[in-house]
Amino acid sequence: MAERLDCRDAFAVTLECLAEHDPRIVAVVNDSLGSTRLARFSKRFPARLVNAGIAEQNMVGIGAGLANGGKIPFVCAASCFLTGRALEQIKVDIAYSRANVKLCGMSSGLAYGQLGPTHHSIEDLAWLRAIANLTIIAPADALETEQAVRAIAAAHGPVFLRLSRLPVPRVHPADYRFRIGSAAVLKPGSDVALIANGTMVCRALEAAAMLAEAGVSARVINMATLQPLDREAILDAAETTGGIVTIEEHSVHGGLGGAVSEVTATARPVPMRILGVPARFAPTGTAEWLFEYFGLTPQGIFAAALELQETRVRR
Amino acid sequence: MNQDSESLPGGLLESLARRVRRRSIQMVYEAGLGHPGGDLSAADILVTLYFGVLRVDAGDAEWAQRDRFIMSKGHCSASLYATLAFKGFFPEEELAEFMAPLSRLNGHPNRTELPGVEANTGPLGHGFPIAVGAALAAKMDDAPWRTFVLTGDGELQEGSNWEAIMAAAHYRLDNLVAIVDRNGIQQGGPTESILAVEPLAEKFRAFGWAVRETDGHDFAALLEVFRAVPFQPGRPSCILAKTTKGKGVSFMEGRARWHHGVPDDAQLAAALAELGAESDG
Numbered sequence: 001m002a003e004r005l006d007c008r009d010a011f012a013v014t015l016e017c018l019a020e021h022d023p024r025i026v027a028v029v030n031d032s033l034g035s036t037r038l039a040r041f042s043k044r045f046p047a048r049l050v051n052a053g054i055a056e057q058n059m060v061g062i063g064a065g066l067a068n069g070g071k072i073p074f075v076c077a078a079s080c081f082l083t084g085r086a087l088e089q090i091k092v093d094i095a096y097s098r099a100n101v102k103l104c105g106m107s108s109g110l111a112y113g114q115l116g117p118t119h120h121s122i123e124d125l126a127w128l129r130a131i132a133n134l135t136i137i138a139p140a141d142a143l144e145t146e147q148a149v150r151a152i153a154a155a156h157g158p159v160f161l162r163l164s165r166l167p168v169p170r171v172h173p174a175d176y177r178f179r180i181g182s183a184a185v186l187k188p189g190s191d192v193a194l195i196a197n198g199t200m201v202c203r204a205l206e207a208a209a210m211l212a213e214a215g216v217s218a219r220v221i222n223m224a225t226l227q228p229l230d231r232e233a234i235l236d237a238a239e240t241t242g243g244i245v246t247i248e249e250h251s252v253h254g255g256l257g258g259a260v261s262e263v264t265a266t267a268r269p270v271p272m273r274i275l276g277v278p279a280r281f282a283p284t285g286t287a288e289w290l291f292e293y294f295g296l297t298p299q300g301i302f303a304a305a306l307e308l309q310e311t312r313v314r315r
Numbered sequence: 316m317n318q319d320s321e322s323l324p325g326g327l328l329e330s331l332a333r334r335v336r337r338r339s340i341q342m343v344y345e346a347g348l349g350h351p352g353g354d355l356s357a358a359d360i361l362v363t364l365y366f367g368v369l370r371v372d373a374g375d376a377e378w379a380q381r382d383r384f385i386m387s388k389g390h391c392s393a394s395l396y397a398t399l400a401f402k403g404f405f406p407e408e409e410l411a412e413f414m415a416p417l418s419r420l421n422g423h424p425n426r427t428e429l430p431g432v433e434a435n436t437g438p439l440g441h442g443f444p445i446a447v448g449a450a451l452a453a454k455m456d457d458a459p460w461r462t463f464v465l466t467g468d469g470e471l472q473e474g475s476n477w478e479a480i481m482a483a484a485h486y487r488l489d490n491l492v493a494i495v496d497r498n499g500i501q502q503g504g505p506t507e508s509i510l511a512v513e514p515l516a517e518k519f520r521a522f523g524w525a526v527r528e529t530d531g532h533d534f535a536a537l538l539e540v541f542r543a544v545p546f547q548p549g550r551p552s553c554i555l556a557k558t559t560k561g562k563g564v565s566f567m568e569g570r571a572r573w574h575h576g577v578p579d580d581a582q583l584a585a586a587l588a589e590l591g592a593e594s595d596g
Contacts, residue, residue: 026455047455050448050486058444058478065448065462068433070379071455073448088438089475093445097435098427 004167008106010142011163012037014149015074019045025153026066028052028075030059035165036076036106056081060089060103067099072153079105079121079162080112087127094158095133102152107165108138109199109249110277110287117281126254128160129227135180136227138162140201141170144224147178155180164199164249166287171201171222181225183233189219192305193237196247197223197256200275200296204247207301214302216309223256231263238268243308245273247301249291252276271311273304328534331401332362336563337590338410339393344583346414348422352573354394356498356531356558357465361398363537364463373403376430380460383449385434387442388467388496389423390575396420396429404431440473442466443493447479450491450551461544463492469501471512477522484523489545492552493524496531498560502574519553531556564589 019025019041026048033039033051042049050066052059056077063075075082082105083090094101105124112119128136135157139145145163152159171186178184186201187208196204201222208218219241221233237244244264246257257274264270275296282290291297295304335358343349365371369382386395393413400407405419412418419428423437434445446464453460466476483491495515499506506512519526525546529536537556544552560574561567564586567576578586 050451052478052482053485055475055478055482057440057475058447058482061441061444061475061479062448062451062482064434065445065450066452067448068383068445069449069452069456071452089441089444092435092438093441096425096427 002169005142007145008037010145014146024072030077056085060086063101064093064099074102076104079108083124103160111165113287135159138198183230184222187220189217191217193219193241193244195221200247206298210302234263238270247275335397338397342393342413350390352560353391355562368541383462385442385464389436399431439470440475443476443479450488483551487549494554498558500560524553525550526553528555531558
C-alpha cells in the first residue's frame with residue numbers, strides 16, 4: 001500500500017515555509033497547537049502566533065482584525081468548533097467583510113471517530129457553502145494540501161480550508177498543479193463519473209479500479225474546490241458519462257453532492273447517487289469503522305456505481 | 316490629515332455634533348428606519364474621536380498607519396455615516412441615500428463599499444474581537460497606530476465581548492481603547508432590568524483593564540480622557556462614557572421606544588427645532 005500522510009503535517013510545514021519569506025503570515029489557534037500541528041511554528045515565530053484560548057468567536061474576530069492590520073492570518077482549529085461555534089463571525093467578519101483570512105478547519109468529517117457527533121464536522125461544508133465570498137477547499141492528499149496552502153496565501157480574500165487528521169495516500173502525480181476552482185480528472189472514464197473530495201478521493205480511485213475489472217469505465221474527479229465550483233467539469237462528466245456518484249466525508253445534505261446536483265439538475269440532469277453521512281448522528285465507532293458503517297468505502301462506491309449503471313440500463 | 320485637537324476652535328466639536336444629530340434624525344426619518352436613540356447617545360463620542368483624537372486620512376482611507384475606529388454598535392450607522400461624511404471620507408450629499416436601494420449606506424456599515432468603515436458590524440459582540448485582532452497586528456509590527464472600539468452597553472451581554480476583553484488584557488494591548496456608550500437602555504428597556512451588566516468598572520478591572528469613567532456628552536472631559544490613553548502601560552484602556560439615549564431631543568431622551576423609533580413629520584420638526592440651526596455655534 002502506498003505511504004499514507006497526514007495532511008496537517010504538509011499544511012504546517014508549508015505555512016512555516018511561507019512565514020519565513022512573508023512577515024504578514026501569522027497564525028491564530030484556540031489552544032490547539034498540537035492538533036493544528038503548529039507547535040513548531042509557534043517556536044519559530046512566537047510573536048506571530050496568537051493563542052486565543054478556548055474562545056472561537058473571539059478567535060475568528062481576531063483573524064478579521066489582524067487582516068485589517070495588514071496580516072494574512074491562518075485561523076486554525078478543529079473544524080467542528082471553528083465552523084459551529086463561530087459561524088456568524090465567519091459570515092460577517094470574514095466573508096461579508098472580504099477579510100483576507102484563511103480559516104483552516106482541522107480534523108473535519110468523521111475524523112474524531114469515537115469522540116462522537118459533538119466532535120464530528122459533517123455539517124461544515126453545508127453551512128459554509130451557503131455563505132457568499134468564501135472560497136472552500138478540501139484537498140485530497142499532502143501534495144495538494146501544500147499547493148493549496150500556497151495558493152490561498154497568495155490569493156487575496158476569505159478561504160475555508162478543510163483538512164482531516166486521517167492519513168491518506170498520494171492521489172496526484174508529481175507534476176500535479178492545484179488551481180483554485182479547477183477540478184482534477186484523476187482517471188478518464190466514460191460510463192460513470194465518481195466525484196469526490198478530501199479523504200474520499202483515494203477511495204473513489206480504488207472503486208474505479210474495481211469497476212474497471214467489472215467492465216465499467218469510471219471517470220474519477222477530485223473536486224477539491226467546492227466554492228467556486230468547477231461547473232464545466234461537472235457538465236462535461238454528465239454529458240460524457242450520463243451518471244454521477246458523489247462521495248464526501250460529510251452529510252449527504254448540502255455538501256459536495258448538493259453542489260454537484262444543483263448544477264446537474266438545472267443544466268444537465270443525469271441519474272446520481274450521493275454518498276456521505278445520512279441525516280443522522282453517527283453511532284460510536286472509529287472513523288474507519290464509521291466509513292464502513294456508512295458505506296464510504298471502495299466497495300460502497302463500487303456498489304453505488306453499479307446500481308447507477310443498472311438504473312440507466314432499465315431506463 | 317492628523318487633527319491637532321489642541322488647536323480645535325472652541326465650539327467646533329459642539330457644532331459638529333449638532334450637525335451629526337440633525338443629519339442622523341433626518342436620515343432615519345427619510346429612510347423610515349434606523350436607531351436614533353443610540354445615534355444621539357454616541358454622537359459626541361464619534362465627533363470627539365474623528366475630529367479630536369483619531370489619526371486618520373479621509374483622502375486615503377486605507378492608509379496603513381491610521382488609527383482604527385471600530386463601531387461595534389453597527390446599528391447606529393446613521394451617526395457613523397454622518398460623522399464620516401463630515402470628516403470627508405465620502406460626499407455629504409450621499410447621506411441622502413441612507414438605506415436607499417443599492418446605496419453604499421446600508422442599514423449596517425459595510426467596509427467593502429464605504430470608505431472609512433473599518434469593520435462590518437450589526438450583529439452585536441463582533442467589533443470587540445476584531446479590535447483585539449487589529450491591536451495585535453500593530454503590536455506585532457511595533458507600529459504606533461491605535462485601535463478604538465465603541466460598544467453599546469446592552470451589547471456587553473454578548474459573551475464574545477468578554478472573550479475579547481480577556482484576550483486584550485492577556486496580550487497587554489495598551490494600544491487598544493474600548494469606549495462603552497453607557498446610555499443604560501437597550502431595545503426592550505433598561506439594561507439593568509433586562510440583564511444587568513453592572514458593575515462594569517469592576518468587571519473590566521477584574522479582567523485586567525485600566526478603567527476611567529466620564530461624561531460622554533462633555534467634550535472637554537472626553538478629550539481629556541482620550542488624551543490620557545493608555546491609562547496604564549501594559550493594560551488596555553476602557554472608557555465608560557455615561558450618556559443619555561436620545562441625547563439632545565427631549566422627547567427621545569431616556570426612552571427605550573426611540574431605540575429604533577422613527578419620527579413622524581411633527582416629531583422631526585420638533586427634534587430639529589430643539590437641536591437648533593445647523594450653522595449655530
